[in-house]
Structures are given as structure tokens and as C-alpha cells.
Amino acid sequence: MSYDFNKAVNRYGTYSIKYDPVSRGKPEDVLPMWVADMDFPAPSCVTDALARHCAFGIFGYSEPDAEYFEVVRNWFLQRFSWRVNREWITITPGVVNAIYVAVRALTSAGDGVVIQQPVYYPFESAVRHTGRNLLVNQLIYENGRYSIDFEDFESKIKQAKLFILCSPHNPVGRVWTREELIRMGEICLRHKVSVIADEIWQDFIYPNHQHFVFASLAPEFSDIAVTATSPSKTFNLAGLQYANIFISNETMQSKFKREYAACGLSQPSLMGIVSCKAAYEHGVQWLEELLVYLAGNMSLIYDYLKKNVPKVKAVKAEGTYLAWLDCSEFELPPQKLDEIITHKAKLWLNDGTIFGAGGAGFQRINAACPCEVLRGALSRFETAFKEC
Numbered sequence: 001m002s003y004d005f006n007k008a009v010n011r012y013g014t015y016s017i018k019y020d021p022v023s024r025g026k027p028e029d030v031l032p033m034w035v036a037d038m039d040f041p042a043p044s045c046v047t048d049a050l051a052r053h054c055a056f057g058i059f060g061y062s063e064p065d066a067e068y069f070e071v072v073r074n075w076f077l078q079r080f081s082w083r084v085n086r087e088w089i090t091i092t093p094g095v096v097n098a099i100y101v102a103v104r105a106l107t108s109a110g111d112g113v114v115i116q117q118p119v120y121y122p123f124e125s126a127v128r129h130t131g132r133n134l135l136v137n138q139l140i141y142e143n144g145r146y147s148i149d150f151e152d153f154e155s156k157i158k159q160a161k162l163f164i165l166c167s168p169h170n171p172v173g174r175v176w177t178r179e180e181l182i183r184m185g186e187i188c189l190r191h192k193v194s195v196i197a198d199e200i201w202q203d204f205i206y207p208n209h210q211h212f213v214f215a216s217l218a219p220e221f222s223d224i225a226v227t228a229t230s231p232s233k234t235f236n237l238a239g240l241q242y243a244n245i246f247i248s249n250e251t252m253q254s255k256f257k258r259e260y261a262a263c264g265l266s267q268p269s270l271m272g273i274v275s276c277k278a279a280y281e282h283g284v285q286w287l288e289e290l291l292v293y294l295a296g297n298m299s300l301i302y303d304y305l306k307k308n309v310p311k312v313k314a315v316k317a318e319g320t321y322l323a324w325l326d327c328s329e330f331e332l333p334p335q336k337l338d339e340i341i342t343h344k345a346k347l348w349l350n351d352g353t354i355f356g357a358g359g360a361g362f363q364r365i366n367a368a369c370p371c372e373v374l375r376g377a378l379s380r381f382e383t384a385f386k387e388c
Contacts, residue, residue, distance in 0.1 A: 003043070003286055003290070005040055005289075005370065006370050006371065006372070007370065008039070008372070008373060009039060009040075011039065015239075017035060018034065018035045019032055021348060027346070029346055030342060030346050031346060031373075031377055031380065033347055033348060033349055033365045033366045033374075033377055034348050034350045034366060036170070036233065036320075036321075036322060036366060036368075037236060037238050037366075037368070038321070038368035039368060040368065040369075041236070042235050042236050042279070043235060043283045043286035044286075045278045045281075045282035045283055045286070046235055046279050048278075049275065049277070050274055053270070053271070053274050059270055061267045062268070062273060063267060063268070064091070064268070067277070068276070068277050069086040069089065071277050071280045072244055072276070072277075073085075074280070075280040076213070079202075082213045082215070082216040084246055085248070088246045088247055088248050088253070089244050089245065090245045090247065090253070090257060090260065091242065091244060091245070091273075092245055092260065093241040093242065093243065093265070093269070094238075094241055094242070095198055095200045095228040095230050097243070097263075098226070099123070099126045099164065099196055099198065099228060100126045100130065101256060101259050102162075102196050102226045102228075102245075103126050103127065103132060103196070104130055104259050105252075105255040105256045105258065105260075106194050106226075106252065106255060107132055107161045108161075109130070109131040109132065110132065110133055111161040112132070112133045112156075112160035112161060112162075113126075113127045113133065113134065113160060113163070113164060114135045114136075114153070114157055114160045114162070114163040114164070115134070115135075115137070115163075116136075116137045116138070116139055116148070116153075116165075117136050117137075117139070117355060117357040117359070118139065118171060118352060118355035118356050118358045118359040118362070119166050119169065119170070119171075119355055120170045120355070121355055123198075132162075133159075135156040135160055136356065137152050137153045138152070138358050139169075139172065144313055144316065144326075145174075145315070146169070146315070148184070150187070153184065153187060160191075161194065163184070163188055163193055163194070164195075165184065165196065165197045165214060166198050167181070167197055167199050167202075167214060168201040168202065168205070168211060168318065168319030169319075169320075170201060170320055171320075171322050171350070171352075171362075171364045172315060173315060173318055173323075174319070175210070175318040177212075178210075178212050178217065181212055181217055182217055185214065185217060185218065185224075193224070194225070195214065195221070195225045197213075197225055197227045197228065198228050199213060200229060200230050200233050201233060201319055201320045202229065203287060204234070204319050204320050205319045206291075206295055209319060213227060215248065222248045223248065223249050224249070225246075225247070225248075225249075226245060226246075226247050227245070227246040227247070229243065229245070229246070230243035231275065231276045234287060235279040235286075235287070237272075237275050237276075240269055240272045241269050241272060242268065242269050242271075242272025244276070293371075294321045294368060296371065297321070297368075298317055298321070298323060298367055300371060300375065300378070301314050301323045301374070301378065302316065304378045305325070305381075308378075309381060309382050309385055311330060311385070312325050312326065312327050312329070312381075312385070313325070313329075314326070321368040322367065323365045323367055324352075324362055324364055325349075325362060325363045325365060326362055327361055328362075330361075330385070334351060334352070334353045334361065337361070338363075340384055340385070341384065345380045345381050345383070345384035346380055346384075347365075347377055347384075349363045349364060349365050350363065350364035350365075351363060365377070
């Protein structure tokens with residue numbers, strides 16, 4: 001079976017935040033390439049499973065069964081060689097929700113929390129909004145690639161109780177190597193610091209790279225880790241509000257569950273259960289074809305900009321479907337850069353400044369759309385910056 005990722009789908013009027021520019025202060029005619037969901041329908045195995053349950057017609061309080069947990073366990077075993085126990089899993093409405101819960105559960109007000117900017121902006125929000133002390137280990141950007149400043153990392157970890165790891169990294173597209181992850185883990189162990197590993201992008205890995213689940217690399221790492229995952233990115237299910245959170249340490253898990261219950265949350269989303277099970281059980285072929293298509297889209301971005309807008313350097317993504325565009329050669333203030341992209345190129349991208357330190361002069365573009373839509377966006381980008 002071959003899936004058609006070239007087919008454009010009209011998402012206007014479907015409650016999509018991605019396609020609602022006016023409510024977010026954007027012109028009506030911008031092409032939205034910002035928020036990280038895909039313009040591809042979920043695989044038919046998911047939509048068929050959801051349709052069957054809709055036909056059943058009862059949507060009462062629900063809990064996953066033993067078969068569900070076995071399907072989830074098999075997904076992580078087969079794709080990442082990670083053996084997990086059913087008892088480790090707590091289901092939450094999403095990864096961001098789980099990060100907030102874990103920050104509150106594992107730290108106290110005023111405690112230090114390390115993040116690696118530029119990084120997904122809810123990390124900073126989760127620290128600041130809970131009254132914790134933000135500690136930034138800024139990534140090193142050199143020769144078009146990002147790496148970790150380990151000396152600074154350890155100096156920040158010494159002041160912290162918690163580290164939030166983005167793996168693979170959004171927005172810079174790094175897939176951390178085994179050696180990098182082990183080095184970070186050993187530093188955290190040495191200073192008795194817990195780790196929230198946001199691994200929601202784990203299924204989007206390009207050739208010659210491999211994702212390693214942080215908690216899988218050593219029993220000691222598993223003992224300090226909260227591993228946050230979800231089928232939402234992989235199968236375009238974000239609106240179903242569903243995530244699987246893995247915690248093997250019983251004390252940490254007890255603290256997490258206690259804080260989760262304090263939010264007034266209990267049973268998970270029924271449609272989340274149905275969709276996750278269907279996706280993990282039957283969605284592999286769809287995903288493999290999607291990855292090939294996305295790799296083509298990412299190559300289109302690199303090649304197009306190199307040829308037509310050489311001042312913009314697209315950082316080579318090792319994972320995710322997000323391209324991180326270095327626009328610093330234009331020497332424009334971030335606000336002016338964003339203004340040109342929004343009002344001249346008529347594109348809605350993510351301004352790099354929202355990702356924190358090191359984000360100024362960058363823009364993030366979402367490549368998970370039909371290639372002709374992406375080509376049109378790049379053409380708009382080229383036209384807008386012809387005179388810069």
C-alpha cells in the first residue's frame with residue numbers, strides 16, 4: 001500500500017489553531033508553516049479504529065486494557081530496543097502537561113532547572129510558571145551544527161535539581177548520540193539531578209542517525225528519568241490529548257502521580273486510547289513512507305535555499321520535521337525579520353526569539369506538508385528577500 005502525501009487538505013474551518021491567523025494577530029492571507037502538526041491525515045488504521053468506536057456510540061469513562069499496554073511495550077522494544085514495564089506508564093493529556101506536573105512533583109519553588117536553549121519554549125514556561133529558577137545551558141552553534149557546552153552544562157547542573165532534555169531536539173534538529181546522552185546522564189548522576197526526557201520526536205529520525213531513549217542507556221539513568229512520549233507527533237493526533245509517560249523509579253512515580261491527581265485529572269481520553277493502540281499496532285508502514293517523504297521535503301528546503309536564497313542557511317536536521325533557518329546574514333533585528341516574513345513573504349513561521357537564548361536571527365519552518373505547498377512557501381520566501 002502506498003500513501004499519497006502530495007494531496008493537499010483544506011484545514012480552514014476545522015478548529016485548527018494553525019489555520020486561524022486572524023485570532024493570533026496575523027494577516028488573513030498568510031500561509032501557516034508554524035505550529036508543529038502535520039497537514040497529512042492520520043493513517044487509515046487510526047481513522048478506521050476511531051470510526052468504529054464512534055459507530056458504537058458510547059463514550060464513557062475508560063481505561064486501557066492489558067492488550068493496549070502490550071502494544072505500547074512492543075513499539076518501544078521493536079523501534080528502540082527498550083524494555084518497559086506496564087507499571088512504569090502513566091497516561092496524561094500531553095507531554096507539556098506532563099512536564100509541568102513533573103517539575104512540580106520533583107522540585108520545590110526556587111530550585112534550579114536546567115534547559116538547553118534555543119529550545120521548545122514551553123520548557124522555559126514550565127520553569128518560570130512554577131516558580132523555579134531557570135538555568136540555561138546554551139547550545140553551541142558552529143559551522144552549521146549544534147553541540148553541547150559540557151563545561152557549562154556541568155556548572156549549571158551543580159546548581160540544579162532537575163534537567164529537561166529535548167531529545168531529539170526542537171528546534172535545532174539534533175539527534176543526540178549515545179555518547180552525548182551518556183555524558184549528560186553521568187553528570188546528572190554525579191550531582192543527584194533528575195531528568196525529564198521529552199522524547200516526543202523520537203520517531204522522526206533521518207538516515208545515518210539513531211535515537212537512543214535516555215532511560216534505556218543504563219539502569220541508573222532509568223532510575224532518575226521521567227520519559228515523556230506520545231503518538232501525537234508521529235501520527236498527527238495532537239488534538240486527541242494523549243501521552244504515555246514512563247517512570248521506573250517508584251518514589252519518583254509516586255510523586256508524579258500525586259501531583260497529577262492534584263490537577264484533578266483521572267481517566268485518560270477514550271479516543272486517545274483507541275488511536276494510540278491502532279497507530280502503534282498497525283501504523284508502521286505509513287510512518288516509514290512518511291519519513292521518506294519528509295526527508296525529501298527537508299532536502300527541498302536545503303537545496304532551494306542554497307540555490308535561491310544563499311544568505312539563509314538551513315541547519316541540517318537529523319530528526320523532527322522542522323527546519324531551523326539561520327537568517328543572521330541579513331543583519332536584521334528579529335522584529336524586522338519577522339515583519340518581512342509575515343507581511344512581505346506572507347508566511348507564518350516561528351520567530352526564533354521565542355526559543356530563548358541563541359534564537360535571534362533564526363526562523364523555524366514546518367516541513368510536514370505536501371511538497372508543492374512547501375515549494376510555494378520557499379518561493380514566497382525568495383521573493384520577499386530578493387533585495388536584502
